[in-house]
Amino acid sequence: MTGHIHSIESFGTVDGPGIRLVVFFKGCPMRCLYCHNPDTWKMSGGIDMTAEEILDEYEKGKSFYKSGGITATGGEPLMQMEFLTELFTKAKERGIHTCLDTSGILFSEERAAEFDALTEVCDLVMLDIKHIDDAEHKKLTEHSNKAVLEYLAYLAGKDKPVWIRHVVVPDITLDDNYLERLGQYLARYRNIQALDVLPYHSMAKKKYSELNMEYPLGDTPDATNDDAARARKIIIESMKKELW
Ligand code: SF4
Numbered sequence: 302m303t304g305h306i307h308s309i310e311s312f313g314t315v316d317g318p319g320i321r322l323v324v325f326f327k328g329c330p331m332r333c334l335y336c337h338n339p340d341t342w343k344m345s346g347g348i349d350m351t352a353e354e355i356l357d358e359y360e361k362g363k364s365f366y367k368s369g370g371i372t373a374t375g376g377e378p379l380m381q382m383e384f385l386t387e388l389f390t391k392a393k394e395r396g397i398h399t400c401l402d403t404s405g406i407l408f409s410e411e412r413a414a415e416f417d418a419l420t421e422v423c424d425l426v427m428l429d430i431k432h433i434d435d436a437e438h439k440k441l442t443e444h445s446n447k448a449v450l451e452y453l454a455y456l457a458g459k460d461k462p463v464w465i466r467h468v469v470v471p472d473i474t475l476d477d478n479y480l481e482r483l484g485q486y487l488a489r490y491r492n493i494q495a496l497d498v499l500p501y502h503s504m505a506k507k508k509y510s511e512l513n514m515e516y517p518l519g520d521t522p523d524a525t526n527d528d529a530a531r532a533r534k535i536i537i538e539s540m541k542k543e544l545w
Contacts, residue, residue: 303349304384307341307376311362317400317425317464319369322359324388326373328380331404332443333431334517335470337505341376352388359397370398370424379407382415389422402427405452406444413455420459427464427497428453432474433483441473450486457490465493469524469532470501480532484539498533500524 305327313323325338327347340346359371371392378385378401389399401423408416430449432438438446456463465487469475487493502523509516 302384302387303351304355304381304388305344305347306350306355307338307347309355309358311358312365313369313372316372316374316402317369317427318398319367320362320365321369321372321400322355322362322366323372323374324355324378326375326378326381326385329375329377329404330380330444331377331406331431334441334473335468335501335505337508338376339505339509339512339514344380352384352391355388356391356395356397359392366397370400372400372402372427374402377404377406379403379405382407382412382419386415386419386422389419393422398424400425400427402429403452404429404431404442405449406442408448408452408455410451416455420456420461423461425462425464425494426456427466428456429466429468430483431468433479433486437473437479441470453490457492460492462494463490463492464495464497466497466499467532467536468499468501469529470518471522471524471528473501473521475501475524475528475532477535480535481539484536485543487536488540488543496533496536498529498536500526500529 307325307327310323313321316323325341327341328344329342359366373385392399399422405428432441435446506516
């Protein structure tokens with residue numbers, strides 16, 4: 302079997318613990334307004350690679366990746382669930398730490414058997430929660446957040462370690478009320494091991510213009526590191542309040 306891969310990044314340091322081989326999968330059903338990788342949306346283009354070919358890439362930098370492992374990102378890796386499961390299964394056979402960076406949008410109870418097989422060979426899930434409010438999530442991504450939140454509940458049921466990622470965008474998610482709601486929601490899950498709050502920035506504008514695409518967020522200002530730190534504090538405080 303081959304996977305349809307956009308690109309592979311060596312020595313990644315932000316997509317999971319340690320130094321990692323980061324595999325960008327092709328295809329994504331979401332259309333996030335702040336997406337940095339619109340070139341991964343369509344399945345066309347990219348390269349076909351077998352799991353062995355990807356693991357050969359890993360072997361080249363093996364001594365660096367000892368503290369890290371492999372991360373599947375994209376795009377949305379769950380679009381190629383069967384290949385993703387094969388890649389992670391073969392990685393685990395070699396003792397490699399596996400991390401899935403996902404929006405969780407393709408989760409459904411009907412596909413529980415497929416998700417169970419994947420979860421068995423996945424050490425860590427980095428789950429991107431784009432917006433806690435469903436109506437706002439639809440505006441931001443063109444999809445409901447129902448499957449995303451169900452996936453988080455499913456992962457909690459499996460006691461699978463999860464890192465939550467949340468991007469704060471001025472006038473969209475950078476809002477005390479929404480951040481508090483997110484904290485209240487997350488407080489119920491004990492498998493959440495980290496919370497990464499990232500400031501929105503418009504660096505992808507150039508990529509959109511190269512792709513002849515209109516940049517969806519127009520002149521929305523960038524969020525600052527201070528905005529992200531403050532937002533994280535609000536989420537954490539809200540989680541604590543919920544627990545006391
Ligand atoms: S889920 Fe990720 S790849 Fe897909 S549109 Fe959103 S930001 Fe882009």
